[in-house]
Amino acid sequence: MTFILHLFGVLCCLCSCAQSQNISGRPDAVNIGAQFARNSTIGRVAAVAVVAAVNDINNDPNILLGTKLDLKMHDSSCNRFLGIVQALQFMEKDTVAIIGPLSSTTAHVLSHLANELHVPLMSFSATDPTLSSLEYPFFVRTTVSDQFQMASVADLVEYYGWKQVTTIFVDNDYGRNGISSLGDELSKRRSKILYKAAFRPGATTEDLADVLIRVAMRESRVIILHANPDSGLVVFQQALKLGMMSSGYVWIATDWLTSYLDPLVHLDIGLLSTMQGVIALRHHTENTRRKSLLSSKWSELVEDSGHSRFLLSTYGLYAYDTVWILAHALDAFFNSGGNISFSPDPKLQEISGGGLNLEALSVFDGGWQLLERIHQVNFMGAAGPVKFDSGGNLIRPAYDIVNIVGSGLRTIGYWSNYSGLSVISPETLYMKPANRTRENQKLYDVIWPGEDIKRPRGWVFPNNGNELRIGVPDRVSYRQFVSADSETGMVRGLCIDVFVAAINLLAYPVPYKLIPFGNRKENPSYMELINKILTDFSAHRNYCFFSAYTGEDTRSTLGRFVIIIWLFVVLIIQSSYTASLTSILTVQQLTSPITGIDSLITSDDPIGFQVGSFAEGYLVHELGISHSRLKALGTPDEYKSALELGPSKKGGVAAIVDERPYVELFLYQNPNSKFAIVGSEFTKSGWGFAFPRDSPLSVDLSTAILQLSENGDLQRIHDKWLTSSMSPTNELPSDPDRLDVYSFSALFLICGLACIFALAIHACSLFYQYSRHAAVDDGAALPSSGASDGSRSLSRRSRLHSFLSFADRREIDSRRVSKEKEAALGASVGSMGGVSFTSSGSGSTTNSC
Numbered sequence: 001m002t003f004i005l006h007l008f009g010v011l012c013c014l015c016s017c018a019q020s021q022n023i024s025g026r027p028d029a030v031n032i033g034a035q036f037a038r039n040s041t042i043g044r045v046a047a048v049a050v051v052a053a054v055n056d057i058n059n060d061p062n063i064l065l066g067t068k069l070d071l072k073m074h075d076s077s078c079n080r081f082l083g084i085v086q087a088l089q090f091m092e093k094d095t096v097a098i099i100g101p102l103s104s105t106t107a108h109v110l111s112h113l114a115n116e117l118h119v120p121l122m123s124f125s126a127t128d129p130t131l132s133s134l135e136y137p138f139f140v141r142t143t144v145s146d147q148f149q150m151a152s153v154a155d156l157v158e159y160y161g162w163k164q165v166t167t168i169f170v171d172n173d174y175g176r177n178g179i180s181s182l183g184d185e186l187s188k189r190r191s192k193i194l195y196k197a198a199f200r201p202g203a204t205t206e207d208l209a210d211v212l213i214r215v216a217m218r219e220s221r222v223i224i225l226h227a228n229p230d231s232g233l234v235v236f237q238q239a240l241k242l243g244m245m246s247s248g249y250v251w252i253a254t255d256w257l258t259s260y261l262d263p264l265v266h267l268d269i270g271l272l273s274t275m276q277g278v279i280a281l282r283h284h285t286e287n288t289r290r291k292s293l294l295s296s297k298w299s300e301l302v303e304d305s306g307h308s309r310f311l312l313s314t315y316g317l318y319a320y321d322t323v324w325i326l327a328h329a330l331d332a333f334f335n336s337g338g339n340i341s342f343s344p345d346p347k348l349q350e351i352s353g354g355g356l357n358l359e360a361l362s363v364f365d366g367g368w369q370l371l372e373r374i375h376q377v378n379f380m381g382a383a384g385p386v387k388f389d390s391g392g393n394l395i396r397p398a399y400d401i402v403n404i405v406g407s408g409l410r411t412i413g414y415w416s417n418y419s420g421l422s423v424i425s426p427e428t429l430y431m432k433p434a435n436r437t438r439e440n441q442k443l444y445d446v447i448w449p450g451e452d453i454k455r456p457r458g459w460v461f462p463n464n465g466n467e468l469r470i471g472v473p474d475r476v477s478y479r480q481f482v483s484a485d486s487e488t489g490m491v492r493g494l495c496i497d498v499f500v501a502a503i504n505l506l507a508y509p510v511p512y513k514l515i516p517f518g519n520r521k522e523n524p525s526y527m528e529l530i531n532k533i534l535t536d537f538s539a540h541r542n543y544c545f546f547s548a549y550t551g552e553d554t555r556s557t558l559g560r561f562v563i564i565i566w567l568f569v570v571l572i573i574q575s576s577y578t579a580s581l582t583s584i585l586t587v588q589q590l591t592s593p594i595t596g597i598d599s600l601i602t603s604d605d606p607i608g609f610q611v612g613s614f615a616e617g618y619l620v621h622e623l624g625i626s627h628s629r630l631k632a633l634g635t636p637d638e639y640k641s642a643l644e645l646g647p648s649k650k651g652g653v654a655a656i657v658d659e660r661p662y663v664e665l666f667l668y669q670n671p672n673s674k675f676a677i678v679g680s681e682f683t684k685s686g687w688g689f690a691f692p693r694d695s696p697l698s699v700d701l702s703t704a705i706l707q708l709s710e711n712g713d714l715q716r717i718h719d720k721w722l723t724s725s726m727s728p729t730n731e732l733p734s735d736p737d738r739l740d741v742y743s744f745s746a747l748f749l750i751c752g753l754a755c756i757f758a759l760a761i762h763a764c765s766l767f768y769q770y771s772r773h774a775a776v777d778d779g780a781a782l783p784s785s786g787a788s789d790g791s792r793s794l795s796r797r798s799r800l801h802s803f804l805s806f807a808d809r810r811e812i813d814s815r816r817v818s819k820e821k822e823a824a825l826g827a828s829v830g831s832m833g834g835v836s837f838t839s840s841g842s843g844s845t846t847n848s849c
């Protein structure tokens with residue numbers, strides 16, 4: 001197959017220029033020249049297009065007002081050295097402009113010649129972004145710089161949510177500088193090139209297979225291929241052989257692929273089968289009048305050139321437009337009185353001699369003026385409007401995005417510098433305000449390699465033996481969460497179980513290694529561990545993260561020593577309700593003044609935190625609490641004793657700020673204690689596994705943990721680790737703030753017993769007195785002493801009645817007695833009557849009974 005892309009174009013302008021000028025200063029003919037590799041894909045199309053353009057211009061009396069373009073073409077036969085030597089030979093003859101070169105590499109070399117001799121170098125196919133640099137003022141790019149193509153690739157990568165890509169490219173100016181520009185564009189979108197796989201120009205099939213094997217070992221599955229058709233097609237063949245055209249892979253080919261496929265009259269199914277699912281780019285060209293005119297006569301033009309049939313491609317349109325740009329610029333140049341004249345280069349005169357006819361190389365006097373005219377052109381070409389911006393780029397860069405499916409190329413959307421990705425053609429979008437918002441980016445569905453319709457994830461775990469290195473905090477306290485066995489070094493705990501369960505849910509195997517971190521004397525600092533992730537990540541290019549609760553979820557526990565003192569002076573049934581109400585108020589009064597984090601901040605009391613926990617940094621940096629108030633506590637026992645000591649004693653704390661899981665476990669282990677959680681949670685977030693930023697694993701693992709939470713496994717793991725270490729009751733102590741009726745059961749019992757006891761004594765004494773009183777009555781009423789049996793029930797009722805009236809009377813009497821006592825006490829001050837009264841009083845009492 002003849003599809004070499006190396007293009008060397010050198011214009012040779014045969015020096016027939018300034019010979020016969022007429023009054024207006026215009027020569028009859030201006031010779032331009034070009035040098036193509038005619039058997040390259042682009043060179044073949046371009047050669048036909050350039051010839052067609054020269055003929056069209058020479059047949060149009062309006063454009064150069066009779067001056068003819070005399071085109072000389074050379075075939076450099078794909079040999080770069082030959083191309084350069086030929087270029088020098090052509091430069092010996094006076095030249096106004098060069099159409100070409102086709103390849104970026106040759107363009108770099110020839111640009112120095114052009115700079116020296118002031119001959120514009122007009123390339124429609126050298127896309128290397130660095131050619132736009134100020135170093136090459138005489139290089140004119142009449143196509144779109146790869147800078148825009150790479151921006152469109154980066155937009156694609158961002159659109160599909162991939163973070164890392166692999167690039168395969170030819171290691172020359174075109175490949176290297178294109179990929180470097182891609183790296184810049186990706187980093188603007190917070191993505192990056194993970195691996196750059198370069199191959200030398202002209203690499204063999206074996207070389208390319210080796211490159212692919214190295215690529216397959218990397219984790220990224222998004223491959224961007226920036227090559228020439230000859231090597232690019234072999235890459236696809238080899239990738240198919242190596243199984244790299246299968247499900248899970250993403251291939252993005254830059255426009256080399258479409259520039260090769262578009263001119264083919266028949267798309268070979270065998271060829272397309274090696275690249276199914278590939279996404280490729282193509283320069284977007286508008287449907288102009290010139291384009292349709294050129295297309296309609298294209299097959300005729302190809303026949304005239306003596307080639308077998310091929311179709312017009314976008315580079316053909318750019319080549320056609322390039323000649324028109326030169327014609328418009330020359331016209332403007334002549335209109336402003338420009339002359340075609342050449343002078344010898346003084347530098348070359350100095351080094352003349354030897355076999356080379358260097359002094360023949362002459363400088364184009366009007367070079368700068370012509371260059372200026374070229375940058376000022378503004379007309380409708382075959383590919384669209386032709387106009388350069390201040391940076392020398394053609395305006396409105398745009399690309400078609402195609403997907404290779406089955407036997408053809410399907411356009412899935414467009415990219416334009418104006419609006420990014422869309423399914424609407426750029427011409428329509430130019431009429432609307434630019435909108436590059438994320439919601440506005442859209443493409444049609446893609447059939448990915450392996451006939452997959454689901455967007456590939458874009459990465460896998462590298463198959464190169466590197467395992468995920470996971471730092472694990474080796475805890476000293478609360479070892480249920482995560483710790484390493486001191487003898488076996490086995491890492492166990494709730495966090496590890498959650499991690500393993502989540503990893504097992506992933507659709508792909510993840511080899512990992514747990515590395516304990518800590519000195520086994522106190523809990524390790526989580527901050528240090530997090531920093532290790534960052535350093536290890538950059539040092540080993542490997543992932544490292546740790547599993548634990550993150551410090552974001554901080555809560556406060558407030559120890560409260562609830563003392564309930566009951567003083568009963570009077571115990572009566574009716575007062576028990578009042579008593580319980582009072583006791584509730586009493587408890588409220590005795591509660592710690594700390595009701596939440598805010599009151600903790602404003603107080604001056606010492607605050608406890610767990611050694612190594614984020615809480616320390618959070619309290620100091622986020623909440624602005626002075627470090628001197630903080631007290632590090634290592635174990636649950638220290639928690640307990642510090643809380644029990646309270647804020648006023650040395651070593652005691654008013655409260656402990658810690659992460660909720662630890663606090664809950666502490667409360668489980670201290671049931672019925674005087675400690676409780678107060679206030680509301682003041683940061684929100686739960687479990688945490690820390691990952692390096694942009695780690696592709698973080699999204700998948702988060703999804704897996706959500707799944708665990710939904711199917712109840714998370715709760716089961718929680719119960720497995722935490723319920724076994726809980727108290728037998730397995731329940732949180734009931735809130736000490738609340739008192740219910742059962743809290744008073746003992747009180748009621750005592751109260752009830754006391755009442756019954758008092759009542760019993762009272763009843764006994766009353767009965768005793770009554771029985772004595774009844775005996776006196778019975779003696780006085782002798783006639784009725786032998787009462788008949790028939791009157792017995794009557795007498796029992798009358799006895800009860802008389803007992804009650806006795807009790808009643810006695811009550812009245814005792815009240816009267818106490819009143820008389822008071823009166824007697826007052827009287828006794830002045831007389832002795834009180835004594836007699838007392839005796840009579842007692843006598844009367846006796847009498848009344």
Ligand SMILES: *[C@@H]1O[C@H](CO)[C@@H](O)[C@H](O)[C@H]1NC(C)=O
Binds near residue numbers: 002040
């Ligand atoms: C292009 O043509 C030259 C000779 O004209 C030949 O040496 C070279 O191999 C050809 N290239 C291809 C790809 O056919």
Ligand SMILES: *[C@@H]1O[C@H](CO)[C@@H](O)[C@H](O)[C@H]1NC(C)=O
Binds near residue numbers: 020021022028065
């Ligand atoms: C001078 O230029 C005019 C166009 O402006 C052209 O028609 C004419 O042939 C030219 N004369 C000569 C002598 O070349």
Ligand SMILES: *[C@@H]1O[C@H](CO)[C@@H](O)[C@H](O)[C@H]1NC(C)=O
Binds near residue numbers: 025337339
């Ligand atoms: C062009 O050449 C004529 C003489 O041939 C000269 O008078 C004129 O100044 C030149 N114009 C420029 C722009 O060099």
Ligand SMILES: *[C@@H]1O[C@H](CO)[C@@H](O)[C@H](O)[C@H]1NC(C)=O
Binds near residue numbers: 393396418
């Ligand atoms: C591309 O777009 C950027 C901003 O979106 C703009 O600054 C730049 O001029 C555009 N380039 C071209 C060649 O249109």
Ligand SMILES: *[C@@H]1O[C@H](CO)[C@@H](O)[C@H](O)[C@H]1NC(C)=O
Binds near residue numbers: 433436437439440
């Ligand atoms: C851009 O497009 C989005 C979605 O189509 C729309 O919501 C937004 O308002 C547009 N913004 C502008 C500036 O037109």
